[in-house]
Amino acid sequence: MITSLKTPSGIVTILIFILTILAAILSGVMGAAGPSTKVLFIAWLFVPAPIIFVLFVWKKLTGIAGIASKAYISISIALTVLLLLAVAWSGSETALHPGPASDEETLSMYPQLEANIETVSFLAADGVTLSGWMATGDSGKAVILLHGYTGDRTAMLPQAKMLFDEGFTVLLFDFRHRGESEGDFVSFGYYEKQDVLAAVNLIEETGETMRASGGTGIESIGLIGLSNGGATAILFAAENPGKIKALVIDSAFKSLDSAVSQSFTHFVGLPAFPFAPITVWFSELRTGLNRKDVIPEEAIANITDTPVLIIHGLEDETISYTDSEAIYSKANQPKDIWLVPGAEHGDASEIEEQEYQNRIVSFFTEHLK
Template sequence: MKRWQKIAARVSGSVLVVLFVGLMVVSRSQALDLITHPIGEREAIDQTPADFGLAYEDVSVTTPDGLNLVGWYLPSKNGAAIMAQHGYKGDRRGLLDEAAMLNENGYGVLLTTVRAHDLSDGEVISFGLNEMQDLEAWYQFLLTRSEVDPGRIGILGNSLGGSLVIQYAAQNGNIQATVAHSAFSSLDDTVATSIKYFTGLPAFPFAPAIVLWAEQEVGFDSSEVSAKAWIGGLSPRPVFLLQGGADTAISPESGQLLYDAAGEPKELWYEPELGHVAFYTELPEQFEDRVVGFFDRYLLGD
């Protein structure tokens, strides 16, 4: 009997080792897929502001570490400008509707890209660690525009872009107003939801293992790129958060977590039936009224 118990124990141990190795192999593969975005895997840019009847310029900047980033600029008519940052593995087209809306209300709009996205250089996504250089390069571009008042610059972002703009505005005190749409509060807060959405794998046991591999491959700690940790630094400048309760790409609790961590003035627009980055699509008139109203109030003094 003892002999069979020993054999069973050895077999069980071997099975556990195989399962663990399999978990690590799959998790590393998925982590690499999540953090890399080669140019050959990106979609063609088949739409421009011209399709909306808008005047625009093709623009580019170089980051401090030598990467070339591309964007579009819609000139300002009221002295104020908004930096608009797309989401995870997206591109400039992702905010064209919102950019058109803002520009029609007089705002200059700089449709920014970050490394490893669109037609910009780079292949590794670091969730904010290196992307802060990118947003700073775009901010410096706006300072060269004679029609833009440096004291009237705001920022808007969707999804990952929402998390990035919170991190960036917290580090640049000259950003006067921030709008974050479906921004995740932190990688740790959203990992269970997001891993299932982006990979199809169950959160347990893969989510923590994938995050660990991503941290190792990029060379960062997830706490360094936590919008929830940074958002308090925006105060006394305002932040407007938009979150849908039916979001399946990030944790739908993200909006409330960010709101609770933010200082005043702050606003949270929560719609329980809306999914990820769905406010403009589903509620365009309310979106225009509330988002433009927010920027008018804090950038124009209206």
């Protein structure tokens, strides 16, 4: 038997056997996610494929049993591959088109801010129309607030209020494909960089209008970004030196690969490999984004002479605080990091509300000059 396995047909037999083992492992992994993703429960049907293959080879099954064995083995391998691709496609669909944002925060909850809000609409360079709110302060300093992956501008209302109360001009807007903005998909910062540039241009135009009217205008601009907004802030600042004078990054991911990998594990209950890489690949094919251009951990090294404050919750199970530590390690001085005990993803502002406000306001007051 050992000698026969060295023949061409024997090598093919070994390769098919390896395929059945891989199919069985993948099927078992996907089947384990069945209770939460019911369609994957069918994958358990393909787990016995290696056993059936061994019986087929060693027992030399013929007739109906042989035909049935061949059919089962072929179907197991083919459908396992199809299920794998389907999971990855579904993952890319969910990643590119997250559900509507929650309505936990509303503008009416902040009457003083609401009284000074102006609804604005502006265009990104690729023609996407963006919607937002702007409140003009009296300090000559402005902060643009960038919401997270599943959120919209309302998620940044607490931060907008604390900054506006201190005299900052604040602009909070919906990224493309979120809230009231146009756009076909979310791209983890790849195309959202254009949204930030359009927002910066709007602030600069507002400052010029203020100066033309005899005011002081807006002398410096900062960014505060939450989660995906934080990653986008880094990517933008790295490509646009001098535009931003101070950065606050809250709960950002270090790379697109890292974000998708952790999401698979946390939300779907499947291991990152091989599902996350294929999901990213599908996302690249569908949108034209390049995963190599969505690595905040590397991009931040290109930001110089811009103070950075990094914040992350130690109990974050969506994006690990180690991502922020990785970003911090690559950042240039001046920089600071605040890891918040007890805080989960993006909720440091709730867990340590007063300390969060003190740090944010002090940071922008000191560095926006």
